[in-house]
Structures are given as structure tokens and as C-alpha cells.
Amino acid sequence: MKDRTRFRRYEGGDPLAPPVDLAEALDAIGEDVMAGYSPERAMQEFLRRGGQDQRGLDDLARRVAERRRELLSRHNLDGTLQEIKELLDRAVLEERKQLARDAMMDDGDRAFREMQLDAAWSDGARPSPAAAVSELASYDWQSRQAREDYEKIKDLLGRELLDQRFAGMKQALENATDEDRARVNEMLQDLNELLDAHRRGEDTDEQFERFMDQHGDFFPERPGNVEELLDSLAQRAAAAQRMRNSMTQEQRDELDALAGQAFGSPELMDSLSQLDANLQALRPGEDWGGSERMDGEEGLGLGDGTGVFQDLADLDQLSEQLSQSYGGARMDDLDLDQLARQLGEQAAVDARTLQRLEKALRESGTLKRDSAGQLTLTPKAMRQLGKALLRDVAQRLSGRQGQRDLDKAGAAGERSGATREWAFGDTEPWDVTRTVLNGVLRRAGDPDGPLVEIGDVEVQETEARTQAAVALLVDTSFSMAMDGRWVPMKRTALALHTLIRSRFRGDHLQLIGFGRHAEVMEIEQLTALDAMWDKGTNLHHALLLANRHFRKHPNAQPVLLIVTDGEPTSHLEPDGEVWFSYPPHPLTVAYAVRELDNARRLGAQTTFFRLGEDPGLARFIDSMAQRVDGRVVAPELDDLGAAVVGSYLGSRRGGRGGAGGRGGSGGPDLGGWFGGRGSWVG
Known part of the structure; x- marks a missing residue:
């Protein structure tokens, strides 16, 4: 048997669309x-x-x-009743026309028939459709068209009731013969026997196969087993029940009374009732009790309405x-x-x-699960995010380059990629590839010469580079979160971290967050840090940690970068406890000033990044910067990252530029700032 290739519709959207971003x-x-x-x-x-x-x-x-x-x-849910009313109207109207045309009919007989029609269904007094259908069941119709319209009501009811349970039955059984209806009744009986057996826990696989062989054309979805058959039947039956629940009591009463007329066979309703009972018992988890309010203008028949309720589900x-x-x-x-x-x-x-x-x-x-099962950003994701932030910083720096290499062909340093001929006293490593190549080229003209001569030797040039010990102090007090500065602060830290780790690996970066107390943080910890709502800005503790970092790297240039939106309001006591006061206490400020002076003595180049427009904060920051010959930058939030990175690059060039934004180191000294707040403690 040859293999057959099967084709189906492509389901992936536009095959030429770019991959996910x-x-x-x-x-x-x-x-x-x-x-x-x-x-x-x-x-x-x-x-x-x-x-x-x-x-x-x-x-x-x-x-x-x-x-x-x-x-x-x-x-709305009145579709079937409305259709029955229309059929009754047509049947009664056609009958009246026939009675008026029949000249051979006795006047008494005509009057009696007119009275029957009026009692069952008339414009002046219309009882319920169910009552009219019941009363006219024994009426001897004179009009063939009227009789056909009346019989259509029974046919419609049967098809609608079946369509509620088996989608498509209303159309499939249109103009159905008695033989077709008999097949439906047989299918319902066999189906109930199958579900009864399954409900009792019997093995129904063979019974299911026989059922599908005989009645499979009623189930175009072709269920593969009893459970799949149950699922499809129960979902639709539950939708039919929700539709019934959504009707008024009058509508339910009318349809219940009419149901016995379906196909002119009460057995149909018995079979459907048994089917509903089996389905509810086997699938109690379906929504059998829900309801909806429908008040539109388009009437729904029982089958179509059930389909709409399935759509709603x-x-x-x-x-x-x-x-x-x-x-x-x-x-x-x-x-x-x-x-x-x-x-x-x-x-x-x-x-x-x-x-x-x-x-x-x-x-x-880009994402991984930690030991607690929570997703976290991987180092790869952090690098990608940092690179994206750096690209943004680069655009904001408007093309200003951060070159800080001091090119010098000398002893110690990093390889520059260039080579030169060896000279007496050189200690750089040989470039073996270039040395051997020189020997081969030389021997091409002198095959008997030595493999390598002293003149063939080339060494790798190096360049001495400055190293920096960078401390980035970021304010994590509640005001940073409250005023929308939390994310820009994190973006800034990640951009600087990425720059140093990717381009200036010889530098030593330490991230320090300071709120009520200060803490050295890894970049992953800082970027995942929730907003801190504890009051306090402990610049003193942060500077203590920064100076400890500078002392660990005595041969590196200290660079101190401070991002804050508030004056110091807490400090560490000698016993390690945090002391808080607002407004800022002179003692708290004095502790911060003392550590800032220590940073200056260690040679730190200091830049303050002031966030916010508070005049008191501006005077304080300006005074602090002037005291240590530092800089003040007051960037907009969107420019904070560019300002910090630019300041770092400028510091590493040995200058004081490199950052945009408003700045200045002038202003009153610290003594002036303390005016009105108590005596300054030096």
C-alpha cells in the first residue's frame, strides 16, 4: 500500500511574518x-x-x-413560540378562507366551525399557543393548506426538540418521512441503553462500536469513545437547560405543554427526558443551573438558541x-x-x-526558575536588558564618546592588538604567530638560515589603563517610589553595571542602596527590589560602605556617584542602631559630612545627582558638593542614566565633564545651609 500525503490548511498565520520579537x-x-x-x-x-x-x-x-x-x-428566546403563532395564524386564516368559499356547506356547520376557530385562536381573544394546538387537534380541517400548516407545528416542535440535543437535526429532518422519524426514535432508545450501561459501570466499548456503526451518521463529529460522545452531548444538553432556565415561567409552561405534540408522538419526549437524566448524572460538572437575560429583537428557536448558549459558554x-x-x-x-x-x-x-x-x-x-519555583531573570536576560539601556544612554549622550584609555606602549597593561619588533629590555610577551611568519618569509630567500633569528621576534604591545573603584549610591527611600523615580533609578544602575562589566572590566563597581539603612546589593537584587516604604535616607551608612569599598582597592581611582531626592534623615549610631529624625537633625548631617570628607581624603571624585526641585535639597546638595570639590547634576528622570554614565566616563578620563543636565557646585556653604536648623556639628 502506497503512502498517501495528506494536506490541510496552514494554521500558522502569515508564513512570511517575522519571528516573535x-x-x-x-x-x-x-x-x-x-x-x-x-x-x-x-x-x-x-x-x-x-x-x-x-x-x-x-x-x-x-x-x-x-x-x-x-x-x-x-x-430573545421567543423564536419557537413566535413561529408556532405564525403557523397558527396562517392555518386559521386559510381555513376561514376555505369556509367562506365553500358554497355547499351548511350555514349551521359553517357557523359551528367558525365558533371553534374563534374559541381556539382569534384576533379578539388569543389563548396560549399550546391550548390552541391542543383544541385544534380534533378539528376537521376543510382547507388542505390549513391542515398542512397545522401539521407543520408538530413537525417543527419535534425538529426543534431534537435540534436542542443534536445540532443540525432541525434542517436534517425537514420534510422527514415516518421512516426517518422511526430511525430517530430507534437511535434515542439505543443511545439511552448505551448511557444506562455506562452509568452502571459496565464495559461499553463493544456496545459503543455497534451504536456508531448503526447510528454514526447522526454524529458528524465522530466521537472516538463513550466519553467523547458524553462530552459533546452533555455540553449541548446543558446549554439547552440554561436556555430553559433563562425563559419566563410562561414560556416554559407553553413549551412543556406543546412538547407532547412533537411529531404527534409522546414517546419522543420520554426518550429525551431519559437522555437528559442520563447526561446530568454522568456529567454533573456541567453548568446545568445557569441563565442569561436576553431582550433583543431577533427570536431564537430552541435549536438555534441552544447553539447561542453554547457560544456563550x-x-x-x-x-x-x-x-x-x-x-x-x-x-x-x-x-x-x-x-x-x-x-x-x-x-x-x-x-x-x-x-x-x-x-x-x-x-x-531569559527566564529561569529559582529554588522556590519562581521565575527570575537570567544573567543573559540582565545583559540583554542592560545593553538595551546602554543603547538608550548612548543616544541621549548624543554621540559623546567615553574613551578613557591612556595609550602607552609599556610594561604592564592590557594587550592592544598591535605588535612591534623586540628591543632590548622589552618584557612584553612574544607574538608567536608573527615571529614564526617572519622566520618563514626570511627563509624563503635563505633556505639554509636559522628557523628564527632575533630580528624575527615581535612582541605584543600593551597599553596601560587606569582603574576605577566606583561606588554608585542610590536612594531607596519611600519618596523615590512615591514620586516615580524608582524605575529610572534601577535603569541607571543596570546601565552603569552593564557598561563596566562589558567594556571596563578592570573597574570595581559596588551598588549601594540606602533608605532607612544602607546595603550593598548585587544588580539582580537591586533590579528586583520592591518599593521601600520605610522612612529614612541614611546617606551616612551608604558613605561608610562606599569608603570601605574604596579602601579595598587602594590602587584604583575612587569614583563616588550619589543619586538622591532627599536630605539625610537617618544615621548609624556607634552601637549599630539606626537613628531617624525629620526634619534632618544636625547630628545626622554631621555624620554624613564626616564620611563625605573621608571619601575626599581617599581621592574620590564625587558627583551628586539631585532629583526633584526642592530648594532646601538643592542648597544642601550644592553645599556638600562644594565642600568636596564635587559636581551637582540635576537631570530630568529620562536623562538620569545618561547623566550618571556620562559622569562616570568623564571621571575616568580624569576630568569633571561627561554628563548633561543642569549642574553647578556653587551655593552657600554647609554652615549657611544649617541656618535656622540648629548649630552645625563639625
Whole structure:
């Protein structure tokens, strides 16, 4: 037997579309992580918002909600009753016409028939459709057309009741013969026997196979086993029950009374009632008790209404899937086929792209689970995010270069990539490749010469580079979070960390966060730090840690960078306890000044980055900077990263430039700043 190639419709959207944009996703996730979100939540938020050219879960959920509202506002549940009323109107009208035309009929007989019609169904007094159908059941119709319209009511009821349980039956049984109806009754009996056996726990595999062989044409979805058959039947039966629950009591009473007329066979209702009982017992978890309010203008028949209630159930499931708010939620939970049915193919393509994006994020090495099972950003992700921030910094620096290498062909240093001929006294390592190549080229003209002569030797040039011990002190007090400075602060720290780790690896960077107390932090710890709501700005403790860092690297140039939006309001007591006071106490300021002086004695080049427009803070920072011959930069929040990186690069060139923004080191001295706050403690 030859293999057959099977083709199906391509379901991946545009095959020429670019791959998912992880860079955009990583930038957005990094921003949210630095704002205090967990990486898991940050990823979910990006998937919810979507990207620049990618619809997110929120947009899909909005469309699902709109579709649901549209179904509820368009329809009402009176469709079958309205259709029965129309058939009754037509039947009675045709009968009246026939009575008026029949000249051979006795006047008394005509009057009696007119009275029967008036009592059952007339414009002046219309009883319920169920009562009219029942009263006219024994009426001897004179009009063939009227009799056919009346018989259509029974046929309609039968097809509608079956369509509620088996989608498509209303159309399939139109103009059905008695033989067709007998087949339906036989199928229902066999189905109930199968479900009864399954309900009793019997092995029904063979019985199911026989049932499908005989009645499979009633089930175009072709279930593979009893459980699949049960699922499809129970979902539709539950939708039919929810539709019934949503009707008024009058509508339910009318349909119950009419149901016995279906196909003119009460056995049909008995079989359907038994089927409903089996399904509710076997699938109690389905929603059998829900209801909806429908007050639109378009009437729904029983079968179509059941389909709409199935659509509503599908939309509710999609809404839950799109919310991703339950435990263990994943994008793979989305039912793309269901989404395509309800919102169209493009919605499924958008959702599939989000699934690919989530999978790529989890598998690309940007996210990992820690020992507690929580997602965290990997070092690779931190590097990528840092590089993105550096690109932004580079644009803001407007092309100003941060070259700080002191080129010098000398003894110790890093290799520059250049080589030169060896000279007496050189201690640089040989460039073996260039040396051997020189010997080979020389021997091409003198084959008998030595393999290597002294003139062949080349050494690798090195360049002496300055080293820096950098302390970046970032304010983590509650005002930083309250005034929207939390994320720019983290972005700045990550940009500087990435620059030093990638380009200036010989420098020693220490990140110090200071709120009520200070703490040395790794970059991963700082970027994941939640907003701190403890009051206190302990610059004294932060400077203590910075000076300790400078002393550990006595041969490096100290660079002190301080980002803050407040005056110092806490300090460390000799016993290590934190002391807090607001307004700032002179003793607290004195402790901070003393450590700042120590940093100056260690040779630190100091730059303050003042955030905010408080005049008191400006006077204090200016005085501190003037005291240590430092600089003050007052950048906008968006320019903070460029200002700090530029200042670092400028400091490493041995100068004091390199950062944009307003600045200045003038202003009153510290004594002047303390005016009105108590005597200054030196």
C-alpha cells in the first residue's frame, strides 16, 4: 500500500511574518521587573498588553466580551413560540378562507366551525399557543393548506426538540418521512441503553462500536469513545437547560405543554427526558443551573438558541483562558479552534503568536526558575536588558564618546592588538604567530638560515589603563517610589553595571542602596527590589560602605556617584542602631559630612545627582558638593542614566565633564545651609 500525503490548511498565520520579537518583550519585562513585578507577572503583563505590532490578551478578551454582549442584546428566546403563532395564524386564516368559499356547506356547520376557530385562536381573544394546538387537534380541517400548516407545528416542535440535543437535526429532518422519524426514535432508545450501561459501570466499548456503526451518521463529529460522545452531548444538553432556565415561567409552561405534540408522538419526549437524566448524572460538572437575560429583537428557536448558549459558554471559557488568572495558567491553555470560531481566524493567529512568544521567552534562556519555583531573570536576560539601556544612554549622550584609555606602549597593561619588533629590555610577551611568519618569509630567500633569528621576534604591545573603584549610591527611600523615580533609578544602575562589566572590566563597581539603612546589593537584587516604604535616607551608612569599598582597592581611582531626592534623615549610631529624625537633625548631617570628607581624603571624585526641585535639597546638595570639590547634576528622570554614565566616563578620563543636565557646585556653604536648623556639628 502506497503512502498517501495528506494536506490541510496552514494554521500558522502569515508564513512570511517575522519571528516573535523577544527584544521588545524583554525590554518591557525588564521595565516591569524593575518597577517591582515578579518576572512571571511581568511576562504575563506583556502578553496581556501585547507589543507594538502584536495584539495582546487584553485586546482578545475585549473582543470576546463584545461578542458576548452582542449575542445577548440581539436575541430573545421567543423564536419557537413566535413561529408556532405564525403557523397558527396562517392555518386559521386559510381555513376561514376555505369556509367562506365553500358554497355547499351548511350555514349551521359553517357557523359551528367558525365558533371553534374563534374559541381556539382569534384576533379578539388569543389563548396560549399550546391550548390552541391542543383544541385544534380534533378539528376537521376543510382547507388542505390549513391542515398542512397545522401539521407543520408538530413537525417543527419535534425538529426543534431534537435540534436542542443534536445540532443540525432541525434542517436534517425537514420534510422527514415516518421512516426517518422511526430511525430517530430507534437511535434515542439505543443511545439511552448505551448511557444506562455506562452509568452502571459496565464495559461499553463493544456496545459503543455497534451504536456508531448503526447510528454514526447522526454524529458528524465522530466521537472516538463513550466519553467523547458524553462530552459533546452533555455540553449541548446543558446549554439547552440554561436556555430553559433563562425563559419566563410562561414560556416554559407553553413549551412543556406543546412538547407532547412533537411529531404527534409522546414517546419522543420520554426518550429525551431519559437522555437528559442520563447526561446530568454522568456529567454533573456541567453548568446545568445557569441563565442569561436576553431582550433583543431577533427570536431564537430552541435549536438555534441552544447553539447561542453554547457560544456563550465557549466565550466564557475563552474569557477565563485569556484572563490567565488561575493557578498554573499557560498560553497553551488557549483553545485556538474555539477562538477562531468565535472571533475569526486572525484572532487565532494573534493568540498563536502570543503562545510562541511565551514559549520562546521560557526557552530562550531569559527566564529561569529559582529554588522556590519562581521565575527570575537570567544573567543573559540582565545583559540583554542592560545593553538595551546602554543603547538608550548612548543616544541621549548624543554621540559623546567615553574613551578613557591612556595609550602607552609599556610594561604592564592590557594587550592592544598591535605588535612591534623586540628591543632590548622589552618584557612584553612574544607574538608567536608573527615571529614564526617572519622566520618563514626570511627563509624563503635563505633556505639554509636559522628557523628564527632575533630580528624575527615581535612582541605584543600593551597599553596601560587606569582603574576605577566606583561606588554608585542610590536612594531607596519611600519618596523615590512615591514620586516615580524608582524605575529610572534601577535603569541607571543596570546601565552603569552593564557598561563596566562589558567594556571596563578592570573597574570595581559596588551598588549601594540606602533608605532607612544602607546595603550593598548585587544588580539582580537591586533590579528586583520592591518599593521601600520605610522612612529614612541614611546617606551616612551608604558613605561608610562606599569608603570601605574604596579602601579595598587602594590602587584604583575612587569614583563616588550619589543619586538622591532627599536630605539625610537617618544615621548609624556607634552601637549599630539606626537613628531617624525629620526634619534632618544636625547630628545626622554631621555624620554624613564626616564620611563625605573621608571619601575626599581617599581621592574620590564625587558627583551628586539631585532629583526633584526642592530648594532646601538643592542648597544642601550644592553645599556638600562644594565642600568636596564635587559636581551637582540635576537631570530630568529620562536623562538620569545618561547623566550618571556620562559622569562616570568623564571621571575616568580624569576630568569633571561627561554628563548633561543642569549642574553647578556653587551655593552657600554647609554652615549657611544649617541656618535656622540648629548649630552645625563639625
